[in-house]
Amino acid sequence: MNQFENELKNGKFVCSECPKCNKLVWPPYDFCNTCFGNVIWRQVSRSGKLIEFSKKDDTLFCIAEFENSIRIMGELEIGLMRPMLGEELELVRCDYDGKEKFFFQLKQNSSKM
């Protein structure tokens, strides 16, 4: 497993960042995809926004965007809320079991917990 997968398994969402270009390198790898310089690894903010969503059976899935840069798909918990595009959400859980897994919750829901 690489660093990204290791951290994900521990519930941490990290990404590579190029200190020279001052940008997140996504998908995460060992060198910057602009300057090929070395990257550092840091946690990504767990606050993001909803880009698009749909539903399979009773479970919603979506694309969420973090730090205005990284877009990932995952499961979306909405409780009794009606999701709206652009709405704030939170990454509440992530995991890796051979496959990356992301779980999001609308911000208004998570603040009630």
Place this chain on the structure above:
Amino acid sequence: MRRVAIGGFGLTKFNKQDVSIESLMLSSIKALFDNSPNLTQKDVSVVLTSTNDNNKYLANIVSEIAGISPKISHSVESLCSSGANSVISAFSYVASGLAEVAVVVGAEKFDNPGLVLEWDKSRGQYKHPVYWSSMFTRSHMRKYGTTMEDLATVSAKNHKNAVANPFAYFDREYSVDEIMHSKNITQDVRVLDCSFPCNGSAAVLLASEDIIKKFTDCPVWITGVGQKTISAGFTKNEDLTTMKSIKHAANDAYTMSKKEPADIDVAEVHDAFSICEIMEVEDLGFAQKGRGNQFVKNLYETQDRKINPRGGLIGSGHPLGATGIAQIVEIAQQIQSKAGKRQINGARVGLVQNMSAAATSSTVLIFES
């Protein structure tokens, strides 16, 4: 750069029989030789194989079992667009003068490993293609009012067209109502909105302008090619209502061939899911943005086969490595007026659009009589 044309083709019926990948390839090469009486193994200087199969050294294996000793032989893999990309590779060899005659054969087994791009971290636990399709569908519905009935119309049209294609996996029509009531996989994608993995094989012969007349009196010239990779990961598609790679590839192909969308008489487009065809006819310039649904509905209601006359991926089945080549075979048949019941009257200019992994890359070719 020399002119290059399609001079022959071979197809086998798409099915789900248990057969090896090299046997599948050999079957369409045999059909190609059967259809090309003046072609001998000694004429062939390039053999390219298009597949996502994990077997190694396939181009060389296939060359040996077909009795060919080419100068150049290798595989081309780029998921669903392996077929069109392998034809462009062969085109380049012949156009540059490195080779005179190339055989390109694509094949896939129904249980191929190329269906899901496991690498794509950005898809999280939603790696199956049905999920990116749902995102495109939902977004297009939201912005342009595309409906579930519009999607069903794409599938109904392509299944109807496939009935006239003797090589298609499906051999029956589905009504819009049947498709509307087929099982939902997600909220936005039903079973009958999907293309199906199956066995399939297709082969084409490419030759330079210096030798093409040996093989056919009706060469189908490749006059435009365009390829574009935006990314490999799905979520780099920033605007989910547009397939950006198609626009880039189409623009290059139109420019090279000095053609415009209005010049295209017939096209095979990559309808991996119903929404794809609606977005593709827009991004290829056949329909105004947001009007792809109406464009396809009109084709269906007027029984116009202009788009996906062989039934597309939805009607014909989708053996990944063979799909792009089967699309090219259809357009070649149309331009040669050999498409039988599927024939578009007077088709002189045709287009093929093949793509991979949620349109993260696309390939467009333009053909002329």
